[in-house]
Amino acid sequence: MKHAKTPSDILENNNITSYSSFSACADDECFDTMDSTENRIVEQLSGAVTTLLEGLGEDPYREGLVKTPERVAKSLRFLTKGYRQNPEELLRKAVFTESYDEMVLVKDIELFSMCEHHMLPFFGKAHVAYIPDGKIVGLSKIARVVEVYARRLQVQERLTQQIRDAIVDVLNPKGVGVVIEAKHMCMVMRGVEKQNSTTTTSAMSGEFLSSESTRSEFLRLIHNRS
Numbered sequence: 001m002k003h004a005k006t007p008s009d010i011l012e013n014n015n016i017t018s019y020s021s022f023s024a025c026a027d028d029e030c031f032d033t034m035d036s037t038e039n040r041i042v043e044q045l046s047g048a049v050t051t052l053l054e055g056l057g058e059d060p061y062r063e064g065l066v067k068t069p070e071r072v073a074k075s076l077r078f079l080t081k082g083y084r085q086n087p088e089e090l091l092r093k094a095v096f097t098e099s100y101d102e103m104v105l106v107k108d109i110e111l112f113s114m115c116e117h118h119m120l121p122f123f124g125k126a127h128v129a130y131i132p133d134g135k136i137v138g139l140s141k142i143a144r145v146v147e148v149y150a151r152r153l154q155v156q157e158r159l160t161q162q163i164r165d166a167i168v169d170v171l172n173p174k175g176v177g178v179v180i181e182a183k184h185m186c187m188v189m190r191g192v193e194k195q196n197s198t199t200t201t202s203a204m205s206g207e208f209l210s211s212e213s214t215r216s217e218f219l220r221l222i223h224n225r226s
Helices: 007-013 036-055 067-080 087-092 137-149 158-170 212-222
Strands: 095-097 104-115 121-131 136-139 174-185 201-205
Touching: 036 067, 087 137, 087 158, 104 137, 104 174, 104 212, 121 137, 121 158, 121 212, 136 137, 136 158, 137 158, 158 174, 158 201, 174 212
Parallel strands: none
Antiparallel strands: 095 136, 104 121, 121 174, 174 201
């Protein structure tokens, strides 16, 4: 009678480390060496992914899927790393006193996030502007703030407001404007299946709300591709 392969047999035959040690896979170079706490979290997530695969009618121990739970667990930790970062602290590390008082715009900031309703990706670009009031911030930190909030389970509307509010709280500028344009896979891959639909959201404060000319300049600049 042919011996049925157990999970441990498959792991041993494929020279794959068991989940208890969670060494980084050769094709997962973006993951650093993990401490014991991170190992436990990844182990929990891996178990959940194994259950999910079984619920889909798959065999999680066949060759093509045997390392999938670990890969998915590590991928999810990377895609939600924003929960473990503080965007306001990032901004405060690069705040400088400066008399400049015209609009500062960083546009076409690429973003990738996951819809909290279906845990499917949405991706696009953010455009962020502010008018300083005695303080400016390093330009890269604006993109970092977008990244931190995007690397969480999100809805685009809240993401837009969170970026605005972080800049308001740290810089107290004369105004902030944020526009996000994104495509949602929960609309493209499932549901209404509209391949070319794009969602645009905006969140503004201060002069971007009170001054029509400021708001118009902001919108004109973000759509000027020359």
